[in-house]
Amino acid sequence: MTSNTYQTDVIDMSVISNRFDGIVREMENTLLRAGRSAVLNMARDFSCSIITGDNRLLASAEGLPVHVIGGDELGRALNRYHPGAKEGDAYLHNDPYEGNTHAADHTLMVPVFVDGEHMFTTLAKAHQADIGNSKPTTYMPFAEDVYEEGALIFTATKVQEDYRDIDDIIRMCKKRIRVPNQWHGDYLAMVGAARIGERALKELCDQYGRDVIKTFIDDWFDYSEELMRDAIGQLAPGRVTGTGRHDPVGDLAPSGVELTVTIEADPTAGKVIVDLRDNIDCLPGGINESETCAINNAMTGILNCLDGAIPRNAGSFRCIEVKIRDNCIVGRPTFPHSTSVATTNIGERLVATTQRLIAEGWPEQGMAEGACGIGAGFAVISGKDTRTGAQSDYVNQVFLGSQGGAASPGYDGWITFGNSVTNGLMLRDSVEVDEQKYPILVDELKIRQDSGGAGQWRGAPGAVLRYGPIAGEMTAYYVTDGKDNPPRGVAEGHNGAASQQYIVSSAAPDREAVTIGSESLRVGEYLVHELSGGGGYGSPLRREPGLVRTDVLSGLVSLTAARDLYGVVFTGERATGTLQVDQAATDELRAGLLIEA
Template structure:
């Protein structure tokens, strides 16, 4: 009972840290979209608690605290560190992490971590994603390899001045910086209160027991899986210099007797001369997240998992430990999203009832970084990533995909921007946003559909940077489920004509021009002929699906029927005959 009480208390501390960061920050990417995470790591560098933080952010938190201890053997109460170095345990340079060691009775008991994606980090171009930067120098952003920003609770103003000089929106950044420090100081105070209440010895016992409990739960879940060695491949869309895309390979060894899973990512190409490299933290957290998506969701997300799920990496791989000075600018998304999809869909090879389909990938038009001059505020610069994308979630063995899924690395935890607030904060107009009927990937359980959105500048030129994936190689279904139809991005010109844009692109829009984006759906799970006809009927009535696709893909004869409560009805004899005919044709 006490173990449960204490574990909920530390989770509560993480949630209070999260609430502080969310409410005190200034940029929309944090305050509105919640692209941030908080965690507590033990003094000996094991992830203890993360509550509802993003998997892409927190599974590698212990790597950052390791580098903090290696670089600063003189850790002391009152210290705070800024760490965004992807070569030393961070995710990518846009994720600024504040680390604060927590001392009790002179002993380093915990480290509290607040990580937040920044609206701007001083990149050479106005975006925190630099997909085509051939190295970190061309990327241009500020990188802080675990630099002390407070000593004895006093700010190191040299670092603050450096950031204010280089970042395009210095006041906004400084507000977010203070919010992250405040978040960590709240966590520090609450953990000291926690230690005072229970005493150091009982807290240490709790830490050991909680991590052991997490390990036992992971072990039990793995022991229920079949023994298997799964090899699986995928790829990111083609990009300049890589016309076949970025291939991704993984091998998953499941040993139920030992209760262990080993994910081998060493068979991947070398680092590429652009920002698509996936650093150590993202290689670990995205592959483990994909596996954990397929196990008991109640397993505590703590360091105990890492004892049972191992990840093998190599130095210098596009997935692995990125070699300096290769850029890892978009390590958290793109290839990282593909890695989540690859590992979770690999688990579907175990058979029906296992794994997941692939979720919608690619930060398309609805995830773009927009920037320019704001005519409403004396031409002051603005820059922010918007979060109104509509990627659909993957189908599972038991349910349809999640409509507001987002992207695989975020696990549905990032908030969607309010359209009204988005238009208040930035000089843009959102013309329309709608679900696209008939874009769900069919299956026994279908992927969630993609969405279309159209927006443009109110006045003056607006720069839009889009790191979209999933246009050439859309998310895949599993076990007979269909693939997504894929994403598309278009520029709508002044005369109303449209031109198709590359997936990863940066363009300038003048007033009267629009950006139209269509996001990916998630992949389907299982064969469409196995879908309950009543589910197909409901999908047609709710306009998720069309009558034509119900007939041609699902083999369900749905007809309009005004006497029915749904306005549609199924002709069951015709459905039985149609499915039999379609299945016979498929076998032929």
């Protein structure tokens, strides 16, 4: 970039872009510290962003991809229903048919005016513990339609005027939501985050002047597009079509859901096209993607395979086109199909399939498949807390599990990856805080040995989690994937281990837990989830033996797997710290395994 190419000076370009990111981070810090539910102040299932007044994503800092890609559509809904929006207004939006992800993601939007011009909108999007669904969970895969789902839906609904709450809306939410004080605390945190962004943006414009900032915005988008076109220009021209498969979903999809993805790279034009139109129609259940999720999850799969230093904004997004169709499970759902689970299961598969196809179509690019679905390790738990003698309702989603991330050329999978749609940006709960907040005991949480897909670059292992109630009955709602179709490896890399769930009790034999649905547990019963690992990349026989030794010493890989899968022979013992690679024996074993293969 040179000052001759853009009107904004190169130094100002860098400083101002970082100022915008800093504003978003201040918003995020506010939401993290002020949020009341554990899903916000521990798991960090929220995102903040800034879009321009004409609805272009400008800054998102550490926003979750599934949340921030599509913020432009939220802004368009605000403009559509409130063309006369004014300073001091705030709007609540969670309508999946008007640009939102799914009903559980409440978005607080504040239009920001500078010298009377609507220059920005600040967005604080936060997953809620409860949204008024017909059951105490935000994930309802078997909800036949939005009516059975039952969530309160707000379509860019004004909730503040002249910086004051509109009490009718707040009262409506408190009457319908099972944990009203928890929701209201999260609402206030979202308002605080959006308002802090508003104040900081005004200060930035006062410092530099409105015209300078407007020029920067156009230059920043053009510069981001230039970087993305250059990255895509390094790919070979090509087109690849492939499939992924979600596990069976009860009677709704007894053989699973196959996803077909076509990717075309045009390096000359600096563009990637993802075509999702060759997929089944919407199903009468909650696993359909919303339009925003279909687009942002496909884009995430592409962005995962490109230079992470390229700014993620409306400028760079000009280079990626996602083609969808009406009434498609990964497209534009027709009302009243439910999209309750839009942000996770089918979406996770879409991310994983897209990045795997890049690896299959463009060697030394792309990634294997990673974490998929939200099983018991990420359940929405509910019940009555009787620990103090009085009974109080609790509802919250726990993020105690850990699914393995996918391997990629030159890199092992990310061990705390969590979910493909969030790219490892969410956090795991604190066991101790969850046990203080809710009447549960986390009896076991450890790495699941040998669960990461073997490869030259190893998929990350999953975890083993065991938890249950210590007072009263607890119900866990969850939607598992990866049991029948575990994350796939690529380029001779092995698949990750499959997801497994069961219930253990000292008073009864172990039994298999439901894969998708809910389980009610009494004191003394524990829900166990052995979470899937990520897929491996490249043949495990090409993995550096020293790395295998490190994996064995760390407990990620067993001695048996080191020998049988990686072809590595050791001398000495792990327990005594004398474990060393026997290079000659390793070379001989690997040669024999290659002949067998």
